[in-house]
Amino acid sequence: MLRKLFRRFADDERGAAYIMAGFAVVPLFGMTALAVDYTNAVRIETEINTAAQSVALHLAKRTTLNPNIPAEDLIAEGKAMMARMVKSREVYYDRFHVDPLSGMVQIVARSDVPTYAMHLFGQDELSVVGRKQAQFARRNVEVAIAIDNSGSMDWYAGSSRKMDAAKDATRILIEAATEAVEDYSNAEIKFSIVPWHTHVSVPNEYLGGNSQNAWWIDWDGKSTEHFRYLPPYDNNGDMYFDMDRRAGHWDVARADEFIYYTPNTLTDVLPLEPDGNGVDLVALRNLPGINIVTRRDVYDAFNNVQWNGCFQHRAGDYRYSFDAPNDQDGDSLFLPHMAPDEYDNSAGYDSYWRYRNDYVDDLGGDSDYNDWGDTDHLNIQYRDSDYSYDDIYRARTFNTAKYAVSGNVKNNWHPWGYRTGPNGKCNVAKVQGLTDNNGRIQSAINQMDANGGTDLSIGLSWAMNTLTPWEPMTGAADFGEAEKILVFMTDGDNSATLPQEYAMSMSSFGYWKDDPMREGWGDNPPQWQANGALDEASKRFCTQIKARGVKIYFVYFGSPSAAATDVMEHCATSDDTAISAADDEELKAAFRKIGDDIGKLRLTHYTPPDE
Numbered sequence: 001m002l003r004k005l006f007r008r009f010a011d012d013e014r015g016a017a018y019i020m021a022g023f024a025v026v027p028l029f030g031m032t033a034l035a036v037d038y039t040n041a042v043r044i045e046t047e048i049n050t051a052a053q054s055v056a057l058h059l060a061k062r063t064t065l066n067p068n069i070p071a072e073d074l075i076a077e078g079k080a081m082m083a084r085m086v087k088s089r090e091v092y093y094d095r096f097h098v099d100p101l102s103g104m105v106q107i108v109a110r111s112d113v114p115t116y117a118m119h120l121f122g123q124d125e126l127s128v129v130g131r132k133q134a135q136f137a138r139r140n141v142e143v144a145i146a147i148d149n150s151g152s153m154d155w156y157a158g159s160s161r162k163m164d165a166a167k168d169a170t171r172i173l174i175e176a177a178t179e180a181v182e183d184y185s186n187a188e189i190k191f192s193i194v195p196w197h198t199h200v201s202v203p204n205e206y207l208g209g210n211s212q213n214a215w216w217i218d219w220d221g222k223s224t225e226h227f228r229y230l231p232p233y234d235n236n237g238d239m240y241f242d243m244d245r246r247a248g249h250w251d252v253a254r255a256d257e258f259i260y261y262t263p264n265t266l267t268d269v270l271p272l273e274p275d276g277n278g279v280d281l282v283a284l285r286n287l288p289g290i291n292i293v294t295r296r297d298v299y300d301a302f303n304n305v306q307w308n309g310c311f312q313h314r315a316g317d318y319r320y321s322f323d324a325p326n327d328q329d330g331d332s333l334f335l336p337h338m339a340p341d342e343y344d345n346s347a348g349y350d351s352y353w354r355y356r357n358d359y360v361d362d363l364g365g366d367s368d369y370n371d372w373g374d375t376d377h378l379n380i381q382y383r384d385s386d387y388s389y390d391d392i393y394r395a396r397t398f399n400t401a402k403y404a405v406s407g408n409v410k411n412n413w414h415p416w417g418y419r420t421g422p423n424g425k426c427n428v429a430k431v432q433g434l435t436d437n438n439g440r441i442q443s444a445i446n447q448m449d450a451n452g453g454t455d456l457s458i459g460l461s462w463a464m465n466t467l468t469p470w471e472p473m474t475g476a477a478d479f480g481e482a483e484k485i486l487v488f489m490t491d492g493d494n495s496a497t498l499p500q501e502y503a504m505s506m507s508s509f510g511y512w513k514d515d516p517m518r519e520g521w522g523d524n525p526p527q528w529q530a531n532g533a534l535d536e537a538s539k540r541f542c543t544q545i546k547a548r549g550v551k552i553y554f555v556y557f558g559s560p561s562a563a564a565t566d567v568m569e570h571c572a573t574s575d576d577t578a579i580s581a582a583d584d585e586e587l588k589a590a591f592r593k594i595g596d597d598i599g600k601l602r603l604t605h606y607t608p609p610d611e
Helices: 002-011 013-065 071-085 162-178 263-268 281-285 295-300 389-397 438-447 456-465 527-547 562-571 584-601
Strands: 092-099 104-114 125-138 141-148 189-196 432-435 483-490 551-557 578-581 603-606
Touching: 013 071, 013 092, 013 104, 013 125, 071 092, 071 104, 141 162, 141 456, 141 584, 162 189, 162 438, 162 483, 162 551, 162 584, 189 438, 189 456, 432 438, 456 483, 456 527, 483 584, 527 551, 527 562, 551 562, 551 584, 562 578, 578 584
Parallel strands: 141 189, 141 483, 483 551, 551 578
Antiparallel strands: 092 104, 104 125, 125 603, 189 432
16 A cells, blocks of 8 residues: 555656655755854844944043053953943954054954854854954144133122132033043143133243243333333423324414323324334434333332233234234234323322322322422313313323332222232233143132123133244144134123223223224213224134134123124134023033033044954
């Protein structure tokens, strides 16, 4: 019976097909098993490659930022990371190399993958390999951090005093930018700290030491702004140069009395350099019978005063420029701040007498004052009816001859918290130029305090001065050789101090009452007009800064006015770098974000070809 059945199966063509199908099952099963195992191996190889790439990038970044970390510590750290990322699988290393000098990291990682079905055909495991290498190049980054130190920074915004919040935020920015590298010199990043209010104060280390006599400082009078409030005088104590009358009712068109002096017209009579950007000192000093008092002379006249390192803006074509100074062009030199002695507090009726920067007798030195007459135009008690009190006050303020004294300044205490004297409101914390010394950076942050008015222009200009490779503050890389960033924070609008008075109101441009920008506003500019002039000046500085390729983060701490928003949006490099922070927590978050952005700039990543 069986023999018949087999004979019938063999004779039937369908039976042959069944036999062939049976034989085909074996290779089909093997191919399916191979596909399953291969897919699993590819998945695991991708997992290993992904882990190796992440670890290589991490270690390359770490060793580039801090090459002092021993290679064996980084390798151990990397293998631990690999173990966490490739879970439940043994990973072997044919090569795990870290070179702290070059920043090169090379990883060749291998794992054996058990087969699910191929072991039936004698293939118990598949070997997968991940090969990755990474390297970073460090880029030089220079960051100027300019922090508002005006009086309003003593107020609260959220749970912190604004000044304290600004200090904390600055530290957060620096930590984020350096990623907690202990030695900033290994991070190829430097910071400058620029406290500012209406002034910026530069320490002696940048000024030529204790002599404060660096060549780029205009102590001699080469700048066309130097003698603005020190007009030369003659042997009689009157102005050396005749000036046009200030008011139509005066009898004479020109005179040498100080009551006629208009600061904007001094350059019309001074001998100038051929290009007009400086004073011809040789010609000036050779004029017969002339008496000259320089800003250095004013400080030297007193035993109890030393210049505190503040500056006014440069003059002429260099006012909004960041070009290097040169000793052949007077206006390119930097003009040391000298706050004029404002007329005596006891001088007649004066509602602002308590606010005057009165530190020397108006009628001292070589003044031609006569108690019994008014021909000297400095006499208030016997004032001619043709002249107002303001006329006499102005003349006394501009009386250069009074500085020809030797002794002590009165050193009165001003009700706004200043000690009167030629330094005026120059009481802000000192600038720290670019450095990678963490101790110096933290010290500069700690010394900041709230006190003063608000002049964005001086903060912007000196923050930029810390980023230039030339004087006044050398130490920066050349433009194009480093990423340069300016982080500027303010909590208020520009505010011109008492623009209609000579009352501790000497600004970085001069007295607003004297129309230093030549706007044609006369002797009594309204507050809004003087503030607007400061806004426009601040924007001009920002334009010049950005033209040099410097990225500006402009941070407003509080609720900005329309005018402040306009300045912020003009100054910031982009919409993303114009930032408003309503309170202390928002300020810290903004500075942390800026620090993260800066940190990303510090490394240029490239992955060499796999070996």
